Amino acid sequence: MKLLAALLLFASFNASAIEWICNVGGKKVSKVDLIQAYSGQPVLINGAWMIVYMLPAKNPETGQAFGELGLSPDAIEKMAKNSSLVDRSVRIVPSPNQMDDKIRATNPSAGYSVLFVGGSDVVNKCF
Amino acid sequence: MWLTSVFEVAFAALAITGAASAETTLTTGVDVWDTSSPNARYMPNYSTPNEYKTANKFAKAEVSTDVNGIRLTGSGRYSDNEGGRIDRLDADIRIDGTFGVRLGILPYRVSWCRHYERDSVWIREPDPFCSFYGLAEMSEGSFGVQGYASTLKNGFMIDTMIGVYNPQVDNQDKKLGPYVSVGPTVSHKKAGFSANAIHLASGVQSRFSLLRTEQVQNDATGSKSAYQRDLTYDTIFYGIEGNITDDISLRYTSSNYIGSQNNPRNLYDWNGKSDTVELTYKKTARDSFSYGYNVYENITKYAASTNIQNLQVKGHNLSWRHDFDDGLFTVIQYSTTTDDYTTIKLVNTYREGRSIGFRLAKTW
Numbered sequence: 001m002k003l004l005a006a007l008l009l010f011a012s013f014n015a016s017a018i019e020w021i022c023n024v025g026g027k028k029v030s031k032v033d034l035i036q037a038y039s040g041q042p043v044l045i046n047g048a049w050m051i052v053y054m055l056p057a058k059n060p061e062t063g064q065a066f067g068e069l070g071l072s073p074d075a076i077e078k079m080a081k082n083s084s085l086v087d088r089s090v091r092i093v094p095s096p097n098q099m100d101d102k103i104r105a106t107n108p109s110a111g112y113s114v115l116f117v118g119g120s121d122v123v124n125k126c127f
Numbered sequence: 128m129w130l131t132s133v134f135e136v137a138f139a140a141l142a143i144t145g146a147a148s149a150e151t152t153l154t155t156g157v158d159v160w161d162t163s164s165p166n167a168r169y170m171p172n173y174s175t176p177n178e179y180k181t182a183n184k185f186a187k188a189e190v191s192t193d194v195n196g197i198r199l200t201g202s203g204r205y206s207d208n209e210g211g212r213i214d215r216l217d218a219d220i221r222i223d224g225t226f227g228v229r230l231g232i233l234p235y236r237v238s239w240c241r242h243y244e245r246d247s248v249w250i251r252e253p254d255p256f257c258s259f260y261g262l263a264e265m266s267e268g269s270f271g272v273q274g275y276a277s278t279l280k281n282g283f284m285i286d287t288m289i290g291v292y293n294p295q296v297d298n299q300d301k302k303l304g305p306y307v308s309v310g311p312t313v314s315h316k317k318a319g320f321s322a323n324a325i326h327l328a329s330g331v332q333s334r335f336s337l338l339r340t341e342q343v344q345n346d347a348t349g350s351k352s353a354y355q356r357d358l359t360y361d362t363i364f365y366g367i368e369g370n371i372t373d374d375i376s377l378r379y380t381s382s383n384y385i386g387s388q389n390n391p392r393n394l395y396d397w398n399g400k401s402d403t404v405e406l407t408y409k410k411t412a413r414d415s416f417s418y419g420y421n422v423y424e425n426i427t428k429y430a431a432s433t434n435i436q437n438l439q440v441k442g443h444n445l446s447w448r449h450d451f452d453d454g455l456f457t458v459i460q461y462s463t464t465t466d467d468y469t470t471i472k473l474v475n476t477y478r479e480g481r482s483i484g485f486r487l488a489k490t491w
Contacts, residue, residue: 039327040277040284042224048193049221051150056246057330059412074330074370075284081246083239085286085323086227086277087198087219091150092246094454094490106150 034112035069040079040088049089051109053099054080056092065112149192154245156488158183167480168440168466169259171251175208176260183208185488187243189215196221204243209260213297214268226276232297233268236288236321237336238364238382240266245490250460253419253444254403256382262401264302265338265362265382269294269317284325290338292317303342309356310347316340319362331369338362340386354393360386378405384425394430399423412450419444438468454490459483 034052037043043050055062057073066073080090093099099111159182160171172179189202198219205211217231240257241247251258257266271292278285293316294300300315301308319338325331344356363385368378384399401423408416423440446460465479 039279041279042221044196047196049196049198056412058409058415072328072330075325075327075332078325078330078332078368079284081239082234082244083236083241085236085288085321086275087200091152094450094456095452097453098490102150 031069034110035071037089037110038066038069038071038076038112040076040086040090042089045108048108051089051091051102051106053091053093053102053109053111055096055099056094069112149190151188151190152245153186153188153491154243154488155186155491156184156486158185158250158484158486160250160482160484162480162482164478164480167464167478169255169262169442170462170464170480170482171208171484173259174261177208177210180207185243187245206243212267225278226274229273229275232270233273233290233292235265235268235290235292235317235319235336235338235362236273237265237319237338237362239334239366239368239378239380242266245454245488248407248415248417248448248458249419249444249446250458250484250486251444251462252403253405253421253442253462254380254382254401255421255423255440255442256384256401261307262384262399265364265384267299267302268292269299269302270296271317279327282327284327286321286323288321290317290319290321292319300342303340303358303360306358308344310345313343313345313355315342326369329369331367333367334365336362336364354390356393357389358386359389360384360397374409376407376409378407379403395427397425397427399425414450415446415448417444417446417448419446436469438466440464440466456486456488456490458486458488460486 033043037050037052038054054073054076057063057077062073066076076090077092079088080092091102093102103109103111161181162170162172164170165172167173183206185204185206187202187204189200191198191200198221200215200217200219201213202215203211203213213232214234215232217229217233219227219229221227238257240254240263241249241252242257242263256262269292271290273288273290275286275288294302295312295315300312317338317340319336321334321336323332323334338361340358340360340362342358346354346356363383364380366378366380368376370376380403382401384397387396388394401421403419403421405417405419410416421442425438427436442462442464444460444462446458448456448458450456460483462482463480465477467477470476
Protein backbone atom coordinates (compact mmCIF):
# COMPACT_ATOMS: atom_id res chain seq x y z
CA MET A 1 0.00 0.00 0.00
CA LYS A 2 2.83 2.37 0.92
CA LEU A 3 4.60 1.52 -2.30
CA LEU A 4 1.47 2.23 -4.29
CA ALA A 5 0.96 5.52 -2.49
CA ALA A 6 4.57 6.47 -3.19
CA LEU A 7 4.13 5.61 -6.84
CA LEU A 8 0.94 7.64 -7.01
CA LEU A 9 2.63 10.56 -5.34
CA PHE A 10 5.65 10.33 -7.59
CA ALA A 11 3.57 10.10 -10.71
CA SER A 12 1.23 12.88 -9.65
CA PHE A 13 4.14 15.26 -9.97
CA ASN A 14 4.60 14.04 -13.52
CA ALA A 15 0.98 13.51 -14.51
CA SER A 16 0.79 16.42 -16.87
CA ALA A 17 3.99 15.29 -18.54
CA ILE A 18 2.75 11.78 -19.26
CA GLU A 19 1.56 11.19 -22.79
CA TRP A 20 -1.48 8.90 -22.71
CA ILE A 21 -0.53 6.40 -25.36
CA CYS A 22 -0.57 2.64 -25.06
CA ASN A 23 -0.12 -0.06 -27.64
CA VAL A 24 -2.37 -3.09 -27.50
CA GLY A 25 -2.00 -5.60 -30.27
CA GLY A 26 -1.03 -2.90 -32.70
CA LYS A 27 -4.02 -0.72 -31.77
CA LYS A 28 -2.89 2.74 -30.75
CA VAL A 29 -4.89 4.11 -27.84
CA SER A 30 -4.62 7.82 -27.28
CA LYS A 31 -5.85 10.35 -24.77
CA VAL A 32 -8.76 10.95 -27.11
CA ASP A 33 -9.74 7.29 -26.73
CA LEU A 34 -9.51 7.69 -22.99
CA ILE A 35 -11.81 10.71 -23.04
CA GLN A 36 -14.19 8.84 -25.32
CA ALA A 37 -14.29 5.83 -23.01
CA TYR A 38 -14.90 7.94 -19.88
CA SER A 39 -17.57 9.89 -21.74
CA GLY A 40 -19.53 6.67 -21.99
CA GLN A 41 -18.77 5.95 -25.62
CA PRO A 42 -17.44 2.51 -26.50
CA VAL A 43 -13.83 1.94 -27.52
CA LEU A 44 -13.31 -1.38 -29.29
CA ILE A 45 -9.92 -3.04 -29.03
CA ASN A 46 -9.27 -6.32 -30.79
CA GLY A 47 -12.97 -7.22 -30.75
CA ALA A 48 -13.51 -6.37 -27.09
CA TRP A 49 -14.83 -3.23 -25.43
CA MET A 50 -12.25 -1.44 -23.32
CA ILE A 51 -13.21 -1.18 -19.65
CA VAL A 52 -12.13 1.95 -17.82
CA TYR A 53 -12.03 2.35 -14.04
CA MET A 54 -12.32 5.39 -11.84
CA LEU A 55 -12.36 6.19 -8.14
CA PRO A 56 -15.59 7.68 -6.71
CA ALA A 57 -16.43 11.16 -7.94
CA LYS A 58 -16.08 12.62 -4.45
CA ASN A 59 -12.47 11.47 -4.22
CA PRO A 60 -10.31 14.66 -4.47
CA GLU A 61 -7.91 13.01 -6.89
CA THR A 62 -10.79 12.10 -9.18
CA GLY A 63 -11.94 15.68 -9.54
CA GLN A 64 -8.45 16.84 -10.37
CA ALA A 65 -7.78 14.06 -12.84
CA PHE A 66 -11.00 14.36 -14.79
CA GLY A 67 -10.81 18.12 -14.76
CA GLU A 68 -7.68 17.67 -16.87
CA LEU A 69 -9.72 15.60 -19.31
CA GLY A 70 -12.52 18.18 -19.30
CA LEU A 71 -15.04 15.73 -17.84
CA SER A 72 -17.34 15.85 -14.81
CA PRO A 73 -16.74 12.90 -12.43
CA ASP A 74 -20.36 13.18 -11.23
CA ALA A 75 -21.65 12.68 -14.76
CA ILE A 76 -19.32 9.73 -15.36
CA GLU A 77 -20.36 8.15 -12.08
CA LYS A 78 -24.05 8.37 -13.00
CA MET A 79 -23.43 6.82 -16.41
CA ALA A 80 -21.61 3.93 -14.74
CA LYS A 81 -24.55 2.90 -12.56
CA ASN A 82 -26.39 -0.36 -13.17
CA SER A 83 -29.66 1.52 -13.65
CA SER A 84 -28.28 3.29 -16.72
CA LEU A 85 -30.25 2.59 -19.89
CA VAL A 86 -27.05 1.85 -21.78
CA ASP A 87 -24.29 -0.27 -20.28
CA ARG A 88 -21.16 1.83 -20.24
CA SER A 89 -17.66 0.48 -20.05
CA VAL A 90 -16.98 2.61 -16.99
CA ARG A 91 -16.59 1.04 -13.54
CA ILE A 92 -16.32 2.71 -10.15
CA VAL A 93 -13.85 1.16 -7.72
CA PRO A 94 -13.47 2.25 -4.11
CA SER A 95 -9.67 2.34 -3.87
CA PRO A 96 -6.50 2.56 -5.97
CA ASN A 97 -5.62 -0.97 -4.87
CA GLN A 98 -8.85 -2.36 -6.29
CA MET A 99 -8.35 -0.32 -9.44
CA ASP A 100 -4.93 -1.89 -9.86
CA ASP A 101 -6.33 -5.39 -9.24
CA LYS A 102 -9.14 -4.90 -11.75
CA ILE A 103 -6.81 -3.61 -14.44
CA ARG A 104 -4.58 -6.64 -14.00
CA ALA A 105 -7.56 -9.00 -14.22
CA THR A 106 -9.43 -7.37 -17.12
CA ASN A 107 -8.22 -7.08 -20.65
CA PRO A 108 -8.43 -4.59 -22.27
CA SER A 109 -8.84 -2.04 -19.52
CA ALA A 110 -7.46 1.20 -18.17
CA GLY A 111 -7.54 3.19 -14.97
CA TYR A 112 -7.21 6.91 -14.56
CA SER A 113 -6.72 8.88 -11.39
CA VAL A 114 -4.40 11.80 -10.74
CA LEU A 115 -2.18 9.67 -12.81
CA PHE A 116 -2.24 6.24 -14.24
CA VAL A 117 -2.15 3.71 -11.45
CA GLY A 118 1.30 2.25 -11.20
CA GLY A 119 3.15 5.46 -11.89
CA SER A 120 6.12 5.20 -14.17
CA ASP A 121 5.13 1.67 -15.14
CA VAL A 122 1.97 2.99 -16.71
CA VAL A 123 2.43 1.74 -20.27
CA ASN A 124 2.64 -1.86 -19.14
CA LYS A 125 -0.10 -1.61 -16.53
CA CYS A 126 -2.83 0.38 -18.12
CA PHE A 127 -3.90 -2.36 -20.47
CA MET B 128 -37.69 -22.05 -16.82
CA TRP B 129 -36.19 -24.23 -19.54
CA LEU B 130 -35.02 -21.13 -21.36
CA THR B 131 -33.29 -19.87 -18.23
CA SER B 132 -31.45 -23.18 -18.02
CA VAL B 133 -30.40 -22.93 -21.64
CA PHE B 134 -29.02 -19.47 -21.00
CA GLU B 135 -27.19 -20.64 -17.91
CA VAL B 136 -25.56 -23.50 -19.79
CA ALA B 137 -24.65 -21.18 -22.66
CA PHE B 138 -23.10 -18.72 -20.24
CA ALA B 139 -21.10 -21.41 -18.50
CA ALA B 140 -19.77 -22.60 -21.85
CA LEU B 141 -18.86 -19.09 -22.90
CA ALA B 142 -17.20 -18.43 -19.58
CA ILE B 143 -15.03 -21.48 -20.10
CA THR B 144 -14.20 -20.88 -23.74
CA GLY B 145 -14.59 -17.10 -23.92
CA ALA B 146 -11.75 -15.36 -25.63
CA ALA B 147 -11.97 -12.21 -23.55
CA SER B 148 -11.40 -12.19 -19.81
CA ALA B 149 -14.46 -12.22 -17.58
CA GLU B 150 -15.19 -9.24 -15.41
CA THR B 151 -16.64 -10.04 -12.01
CA THR B 152 -18.08 -8.00 -9.16
CA LEU B 153 -19.28 -9.37 -5.86
CA THR B 154 -20.79 -7.56 -2.90
CA THR B 155 -21.51 -9.45 0.30
CA GLY B 156 -22.72 -8.26 3.66
CA VAL B 157 -25.15 -8.44 6.51
CA ASP B 158 -27.91 -6.07 7.63
CA VAL B 159 -29.06 -6.05 11.24
CA TRP B 160 -32.34 -4.30 12.10
CA ASP B 161 -34.06 -3.44 15.34
CA THR B 162 -37.69 -2.67 14.49
CA SER B 163 -40.29 -1.46 16.98
CA SER B 164 -43.49 -2.48 15.21
CA PRO B 165 -44.39 -5.85 13.73
CA ASN B 166 -46.95 -4.48 11.26
CA ALA B 167 -46.11 -0.97 10.12
CA ARG B 168 -45.66 -0.47 6.39
CA TYR B 169 -42.90 -0.73 5.06
CA MET B 170 -40.49 -1.51 7.84
CA PRO B 171 -37.80 -4.15 7.17
CA ASN B 172 -39.89 -6.85 8.85
CA TYR B 173 -43.10 -6.05 6.95
CA SER B 174 -44.32 -9.01 4.89
CA THR B 175 -41.03 -10.54 3.77
CA PRO B 176 -41.19 -13.47 1.32
CA ASN B 177 -39.04 -15.64 3.58
CA GLU B 178 -39.32 -15.92 7.34
CA TYR B 179 -38.00 -12.63 8.68
CA LYS B 180 -34.53 -12.63 10.21
CA THR B 181 -33.17 -9.70 12.18
CA ALA B 182 -29.73 -10.35 10.72
CA ASN B 183 -30.20 -10.48 6.96
CA LYS B 184 -27.20 -11.81 5.01
CA PHE B 185 -27.04 -10.79 1.37
CA ALA B 186 -24.89 -11.13 -1.72
CA LYS B 187 -25.01 -9.57 -5.16
CA ALA B 188 -22.80 -10.78 -7.99
CA GLU B 189 -22.23 -9.92 -11.62
CA VAL B 190 -20.07 -11.52 -14.26
CA SER B 191 -19.66 -10.34 -17.83
CA THR B 192 -17.43 -11.06 -20.77
CA ASP B 193 -17.06 -10.11 -24.42
CA VAL B 194 -17.24 -12.70 -27.16
CA ASN B 195 -16.66 -11.29 -30.63
CA GLY B 196 -17.86 -7.89 -29.54
CA ILE B 197 -21.06 -9.25 -27.93
CA ARG B 198 -21.27 -8.50 -24.22
CA LEU B 199 -22.63 -11.37 -22.15
CA THR B 200 -23.76 -10.54 -18.64
CA GLY B 201 -25.15 -12.58 -15.79
CA SER B 202 -26.06 -11.16 -12.41
CA GLY B 203 -28.08 -12.20 -9.42
CA ARG B 204 -28.71 -11.53 -5.78
CA TYR B 205 -29.67 -13.36 -2.65
CA SER B 206 -30.82 -12.26 0.75
CA ASP B 207 -32.12 -14.30 3.67
CA ASN B 208 -35.35 -12.32 3.86
CA GLU B 209 -36.11 -12.00 0.15
CA GLY B 210 -34.52 -15.11 -1.34
CA GLY B 211 -32.66 -15.19 -4.63
CA ARG B 212 -33.32 -13.99 -8.13
CA ILE B 213 -31.52 -13.68 -11.45
CA ASP B 214 -31.40 -10.02 -12.40
CA ARG B 215 -29.66 -10.43 -15.73
CA LEU B 216 -28.74 -13.18 -18.15
CA ASP B 217 -28.40 -11.51 -21.49
CA ALA B 218 -26.45 -10.83 -24.64
CA ASP B 219 -25.81 -7.19 -25.54
CA ILE B 220 -25.15 -6.65 -29.24
CA ARG B 221 -23.84 -3.19 -29.96
CA ILE B 222 -24.55 -2.41 -33.57
CA ASP B 223 -22.15 0.51 -33.39
CA GLY B 224 -21.21 3.10 -30.81
CA THR B 225 -24.67 4.64 -30.73
CA PHE B 226 -27.25 1.87 -30.57
CA GLY B 227 -27.68 -1.81 -29.80
CA VAL B 228 -29.94 -4.67 -28.78
CA ARG B 229 -30.10 -6.79 -25.63
CA LEU B 230 -31.77 -10.19 -25.45
CA GLY B 231 -32.39 -12.41 -22.44
CA ILE B 232 -33.43 -11.87 -18.83
CA LEU B 233 -33.29 -8.11 -18.51
CA PRO B 234 -33.93 -5.50 -15.83
CA TYR B 235 -36.73 -3.15 -16.88
CA ARG B 236 -34.46 -0.17 -16.17
CA VAL B 237 -37.48 1.92 -15.32
CA SER B 238 -36.16 3.49 -12.13
CA TRP B 239 -33.00 4.51 -10.29
CA CYS B 240 -33.52 1.94 -7.54
CA ARG B 241 -30.35 0.87 -5.70
CA HIS B 242 -31.47 -2.24 -3.83
CA TYR B 243 -28.29 -3.90 -2.48
CA GLU B 244 -26.16 -1.78 -4.84
CA ARG B 245 -22.60 -1.39 -3.64
CA ASP B 246 -22.65 2.41 -3.81
CA SER B 247 -26.00 2.97 -2.11
CA VAL B 248 -26.15 5.37 0.82
CA TRP B 249 -29.13 3.39 2.16
CA ILE B 250 -29.68 -0.03 3.62
CA ARG B 251 -33.30 0.28 2.57
CA GLU B 252 -34.24 3.04 0.19
CA PRO B 253 -36.88 5.57 1.25
CA ASP B 254 -39.03 4.72 -1.78
CA PRO B 255 -40.99 1.51 -0.97
CA PHE B 256 -41.34 0.91 -4.71
CA CYS B 257 -37.60 0.14 -4.55
CA SER B 258 -37.19 -1.38 -1.09
CA PHE B 259 -40.38 -3.33 -0.37
CA TYR B 260 -40.51 -6.70 -2.08
CA GLY B 261 -44.25 -6.49 -2.71
CA LEU B 262 -43.98 -3.21 -4.62
CA ALA B 263 -40.56 -3.49 -6.20
CA GLU B 264 -41.56 -4.93 -9.56
CA MET B 265 -40.33 -1.82 -11.35
CA SER B 266 -36.80 -2.44 -10.05
CA GLU B 267 -36.78 -6.02 -11.30
CA GLY B 268 -37.10 -7.52 -14.77
CA SER B 269 -37.96 -10.51 -16.92
CA PHE B 270 -37.24 -12.17 -20.23
CA GLY B 271 -37.43 -9.85 -23.20
CA VAL B 272 -35.66 -7.80 -25.81
CA GLN B 273 -34.50 -4.20 -25.51
CA GLY B 274 -33.28 -1.77 -28.12
CA TYR B 275 -31.30 1.27 -27.01
CA ALA B 276 -29.71 4.34 -28.51
CA SER B 277 -27.35 6.95 -27.18
CA THR B 278 -26.52 10.38 -28.50
CA LEU B 279 -24.49 13.37 -27.35
CA LYS B 280 -26.34 16.64 -27.96
CA ASN B 281 -25.81 20.15 -26.57
CA GLY B 282 -23.69 18.81 -23.72
CA PHE B 283 -26.24 16.15 -22.74
CA MET B 284 -25.74 12.41 -23.01
CA ILE B 285 -29.22 11.26 -24.01
CA ASP B 286 -30.10 7.57 -23.75
CA THR B 287 -33.36 6.06 -24.95
CA MET B 288 -34.60 2.50 -24.68
CA ILE B 289 -37.62 0.47 -25.75
CA GLY B 290 -38.36 -3.02 -24.49
CA VAL B 291 -40.91 -5.81 -24.80
CA TYR B 292 -41.10 -8.63 -22.25
CA ASN B 293 -42.74 -11.97 -21.65
CA PRO B 294 -42.42 -12.62 -17.89
CA GLN B 295 -43.91 -16.10 -18.24
CA VAL B 296 -40.69 -17.31 -19.87
CA ASP B 297 -38.63 -16.88 -16.71
CA ASN B 298 -41.46 -17.33 -14.21
CA GLN B 299 -41.78 -13.65 -13.29
CA ASP B 300 -45.45 -13.49 -14.27
CA LYS B 301 -46.69 -13.46 -10.66
CA LYS B 302 -45.40 -9.92 -10.14
CA LEU B 303 -48.27 -7.46 -10.55
CA GLY B 304 -47.19 -4.02 -9.48
CA PRO B 305 -48.95 -3.46 -6.15
CA TYR B 306 -51.07 -6.64 -6.30
CA VAL B 307 -50.43 -10.22 -5.32
CA SER B 308 -51.02 -13.16 -7.58
CA VAL B 309 -54.40 -14.91 -7.31
CA GLY B 310 -53.79 -17.95 -9.49
CA PRO B 311 -52.39 -19.36 -12.72
CA THR B 312 -51.36 -16.80 -15.31
CA VAL B 313 -53.15 -16.95 -18.65
CA SER B 314 -51.10 -14.22 -20.28
CA HIS B 315 -48.67 -11.51 -19.17
CA LYS B 316 -47.04 -9.01 -21.51
CA LYS B 317 -45.09 -5.86 -20.92
CA ALA B 318 -43.77 -3.12 -23.18
CA GLY B 319 -42.05 0.10 -22.26
CA PHE B 320 -40.06 3.16 -23.13
CA SER B 321 -37.41 5.08 -21.15
CA ALA B 322 -35.40 8.23 -21.76
CA ASN B 323 -32.53 9.49 -19.65
CA ALA B 324 -30.45 12.64 -19.99
CA ILE B 325 -27.21 13.54 -18.19
CA HIS B 326 -25.67 16.99 -18.42
CA LEU B 327 -22.00 16.09 -18.81
CA ALA B 328 -20.62 19.32 -17.38
CA SER B 329 -22.69 19.33 -14.17
CA GLY B 330 -23.81 15.73 -13.68
CA VAL B 331 -27.49 16.72 -13.44
CA GLN B 332 -29.58 13.77 -14.53
CA SER B 333 -33.26 13.24 -15.33
CA ARG B 334 -35.35 10.28 -16.44
CA PHE B 335 -38.82 9.43 -17.65
CA SER B 336 -40.03 5.84 -18.02
CA LEU B 337 -43.28 4.16 -18.92
CA LEU B 338 -43.90 0.41 -18.72
CA ARG B 339 -47.32 -0.97 -19.67
CA THR B 340 -48.47 -4.35 -18.37
CA GLU B 341 -51.39 -6.44 -19.58
CA GLN B 342 -52.05 -9.50 -17.50
CA VAL B 343 -54.78 -12.12 -17.13
CA GLN B 344 -54.98 -14.63 -14.29
CA ASN B 345 -57.54 -17.20 -13.26
CA ASP B 346 -58.55 -16.75 -9.64
CA ALA B 347 -57.61 -19.93 -7.80
CA THR B 348 -57.98 -18.59 -4.27
CA GLY B 349 -61.17 -20.58 -3.73
CA SER B 350 -63.21 -17.48 -2.99
CA LYS B 351 -66.94 -17.53 -3.75
CA SER B 352 -66.50 -14.65 -6.17
CA ALA B 353 -63.92 -16.45 -8.27
CA TYR B 354 -63.33 -14.72 -11.56
CA GLN B 355 -60.72 -14.21 -14.24
CA ARG B 356 -58.65 -11.21 -13.29
CA ASP B 357 -57.79 -8.98 -16.21
CA LEU B 358 -55.38 -6.17 -15.29
CA THR B 359 -53.92 -3.34 -17.30
CA TYR B 360 -51.54 -1.00 -15.54
CA ASP B 361 -48.81 1.50 -16.26
CA THR B 362 -45.62 1.83 -14.27
CA ILE B 363 -44.45 5.42 -14.60
CA PHE B 364 -41.24 6.83 -13.21
CA TYR B 365 -39.72 10.26 -13.44
CA GLY B 366 -36.86 11.77 -11.52
CA ILE B 367 -34.22 14.44 -11.41
CA GLU B 368 -31.00 14.57 -9.43
CA GLY B 369 -27.88 16.65 -9.21
CA ASN B 370 -25.54 18.61 -6.99
CA ILE B 371 -26.80 21.86 -5.48
CA THR B 372 -23.36 22.56 -3.97
CA ASP B 373 -20.03 20.77 -4.29
CA ASP B 374 -20.93 18.59 -1.30
CA ILE B 375 -24.73 18.40 -1.32
CA SER B 376 -26.87 16.58 -3.84
CA LEU B 377 -30.65 16.61 -4.20
CA ARG B 378 -32.82 13.97 -5.76
CA TYR B 379 -36.53 13.81 -6.47
CA THR B 380 -38.26 10.73 -7.82
CA SER B 381 -41.87 9.88 -8.50
CA SER B 382 -42.88 6.25 -8.95
CA ASN B 383 -46.40 5.31 -10.00
CA TYR B 384 -48.55 2.26 -10.56
CA ILE B 385 -51.77 3.30 -12.31
CA GLY B 386 -54.19 0.69 -13.58
CA SER B 387 -57.53 -0.98 -13.89
CA GLN B 388 -59.13 -4.34 -13.27
CA ASN B 389 -61.06 -4.77 -16.49
CA ASN B 390 -63.30 -7.74 -15.75
CA PRO B 391 -66.92 -6.48 -15.66
CA ARG B 392 -67.67 -8.69 -12.66
CA ASN B 393 -65.27 -6.75 -10.49
CA LEU B 394 -64.28 -3.40 -11.89
CA TYR B 395 -61.90 -1.14 -10.05
CA ASP B 396 -59.16 1.40 -10.73
CA TRP B 397 -56.16 2.24 -8.65
CA ASN B 398 -53.61 5.01 -8.59
CA GLY B 399 -50.48 4.39 -6.53
CA LYS B 400 -47.97 7.20 -6.30
CA SER B 401 -44.71 7.30 -4.37
CA ASP B 402 -42.86 10.63 -4.14
CA THR B 403 -39.38 10.75 -2.64
CA VAL B 404 -36.99 13.58 -1.87
CA GLU B 405 -33.42 12.82 -0.83
CA LEU B 406 -30.69 15.14 0.33
CA THR B 407 -27.13 13.79 0.58
CA TYR B 408 -24.19 15.54 2.12
CA LYS B 409 -20.86 14.04 1.09
CA LYS B 410 -18.66 15.34 3.84
CA THR B 411 -15.59 13.50 2.59
CA ALA B 412 -14.84 10.81 0.06
CA ARG B 413 -15.47 8.31 2.85
CA ASP B 414 -18.51 9.76 4.65
CA SER B 415 -21.99 10.48 3.30
CA PHE B 416 -25.01 11.62 5.31
CA SER B 417 -28.47 11.37 3.79
CA TYR B 418 -32.02 12.34 4.60
CA GLY B 419 -34.93 10.92 2.67
CA TYR B 420 -38.65 11.69 2.87
CA ASN B 421 -41.27 9.60 1.13
CA VAL B 422 -45.02 9.78 0.73
CA TYR B 423 -46.81 6.82 -0.79
CA GLU B 424 -50.51 7.08 -1.52
CA ASN B 425 -52.72 4.51 -3.17
CA ILE B 426 -56.33 5.28 -4.07
CA THR B 427 -58.58 2.43 -5.16
CA LYS B 428 -62.01 3.14 -6.63
CA TYR B 429 -64.54 0.33 -6.93
CA ALA B 430 -67.19 0.63 -9.66
CA ALA B 431 -69.74 -1.42 -7.73
CA SER B 432 -69.41 0.55 -4.54
CA THR B 433 -69.19 4.11 -3.35
CA ASN B 434 -66.26 3.05 -1.22
CA ILE B 435 -62.95 4.66 -2.13
CA GLN B 436 -60.01 3.18 -0.29
CA ASN B 437 -57.15 5.52 0.42
CA LEU B 438 -53.86 4.22 1.78
CA GLN B 439 -51.19 6.69 2.81
CA VAL B 440 -47.70 5.88 4.09
CA LYS B 441 -45.14 8.49 5.09
CA GLY B 442 -41.54 7.81 5.97
CA HIS B 443 -38.52 9.71 7.23
CA ASN B 444 -35.05 8.22 6.84
CA LEU B 445 -31.57 9.18 7.99
CA SER B 446 -28.37 7.40 7.07
CA TRP B 447 -24.63 7.61 7.49
CA ARG B 448 -22.38 5.63 5.17
CA HIS B 449 -18.68 5.21 5.87
CA ASP B 450 -16.23 3.66 3.42
CA PHE B 451 -13.11 1.96 4.69
CA ASP B 452 -10.22 0.71 2.58
CA ASP B 453 -10.55 -1.95 -0.09
CA GLY B 454 -14.29 -1.96 -0.57
CA LEU B 455 -15.36 -2.40 3.05
CA PHE B 456 -18.22 -0.11 4.07
CA THR B 457 -20.83 0.41 6.76
CA VAL B 458 -24.24 2.11 6.77
CA ILE B 459 -26.29 3.13 9.77
CA GLN B 460 -29.92 3.99 9.03
CA TYR B 461 -32.79 5.25 11.16
CA SER B 462 -36.28 5.16 9.69
CA THR B 463 -39.73 6.11 10.91
CA THR B 464 -43.04 5.49 9.20
CA THR B 465 -46.73 6.12 9.67
CA ASP B 466 -49.49 4.48 7.69
CA ASP B 467 -53.24 4.71 7.61
CA TYR B 468 -56.05 3.73 5.29
CA THR B 469 -59.75 4.41 5.00
CA THR B 470 -62.20 1.64 5.75
CA ILE B 471 -65.94 1.24 6.24
CA LYS B 472 -65.23 -0.80 9.37
CA LEU B 473 -65.03 1.04 12.67
CA VAL B 474 -61.47 0.06 13.50
CA ASN B 475 -58.33 2.02 14.11
CA THR B 476 -56.10 1.59 11.07
CA TYR B 477 -53.33 3.98 12.05
CA ARG B 478 -49.91 2.43 12.58
CA GLU B 479 -46.42 3.70 13.09
CA GLY B 480 -43.02 2.14 13.28
CA ARG B 481 -39.38 2.89 13.90
CA SER B 482 -36.28 0.99 12.86
CA ILE B 483 -32.59 1.34 13.28
CA GLY B 484 -30.30 -0.72 11.10
CA PHE B 485 -26.63 -1.42 10.55
CA ARG B 486 -25.00 -2.74 7.38
CA LEU B 487 -21.51 -4.19 7.16
CA ALA B 488 -20.53 -5.10 3.61
CA LYS B 489 -17.62 -5.51 1.25
CA THR B 490 -17.24 -5.23 -2.48
CA TRP B 491 -14.75 -7.69 -3.90
